[in-house]
Amino acid sequence: MNTGTYPFSAATLPYAPDALAPAISAETISFHYGKHLQAYVNNLNAAIPGSGFEGKTLEDIVRSAQGGIFNNAGQVLNHNLYFTQFRPAREGNAPAGRIAEAISRDFGSFEAFKETFQKQGAGLFGSGWVWLSCDGEGKLLITQETNAGNPAAKGLTPLLTFDVWEHAYYLDWQNRRPDHLASLWQIIDWDVIESRLPR
Ligand code: MN
Numbered sequence: 514m515n516t517g518t519y520p521f522s523a524a525t526l527p528y529a530p531d532a533l534a535p536a537i538s539a540e541t542i543s544f545h546y547g548k549h550l551q552a553y554v555n556n557l558n559a560a561i562p563g564s565g566f567e568g569k570t571l572e573d574i575v576r577s578a579q580g581g582i583f584n585n586a587g588q589v590l591n592h593n594l595y596f597t598q599f600r601p602a603r604e605g606n607a608p609a610g611r612i613a614e615a616i617s618r619d620f621g622s623f624e625a626f627k628e629t630f631q632k633q634g635a636g637l638f639g640s641g642w643v644w645l646s647c648d649g650e651g652k653l654l655i656t657q658e659t660n661a662g663n664p665a666a667k668g669l670t671p672l673l674t675f676d677v678w679e680h681a682y683y684l685d686w687q688n689r690r691p692d693h694l695a696s697l698w699q700i701i702d703w704d705v706i707e708s709r710l711p712r
Contacts, residue, residue, distance in 0.1 A: 518568050519561045521586075523550050524593040527702075532601045536696035538685045549680050550592040557585035572665045587661030591642055594709075595676050600702040612672075612707040619653040626655075627698060633657050634675045635691040645673040647710060672709045673701065 620626035
């Protein structure tokens with residue numbers, strides 16, 4: 514994913530704000546995308562001049578920055594990947610093609626993958642993200658990251674993510690994080706996930 518350089522911006526939503534309900538309501542989009550993500554973008558852009566990170570991509574920054582710049586760059590990268598991976602709900606939504614083959618190869622089946630991924634998201638203590646990534650050999654793996662963490666910092670290619678910060682689901686699902694995560698499978702745009710898989 515080419516995420517550009519300073520000044521950074523929030524990725525354009527590829528769907529209407531009310532298109533993902535009930536998994537993610539228009540109200541959650543208005544706060545999560547419109548306020549939380551925009552604040553990370555604004556904070557990052559305010560911190561870049563004079564930091565030495567002018568001209569660097571978000572991936573470059575998360576690989577080498579620390580403190581506030583790392584936190585805000587990580588959250589911009591994480592949310593841009595998150596908000597561009599959805600489409601309106603489809604019954605029986607499932608991956609196809611190369612990504613489906615890679616998931617079956619590395620997790621046994623799509624059902625087994627979903628169960629493990631959801632469990633890792635539900636079981637992450639506090640705020641963070643669960644990720645499906647790909648390593649340098651093309652092998653898929655699931656990792657948990659706390660706070661602003663992104664697998665790109667470890668040299669992995671991030672493919673799919675569930676945001677488990679409470680701001681991602683509390684307006685719609687309150688304390689029912691596992692139910693929210695289960696609802697997300699219907700709105701994953703697997704064509705986008707496959708396009709992130711290196712050739
Ligand atoms: Mn978030």
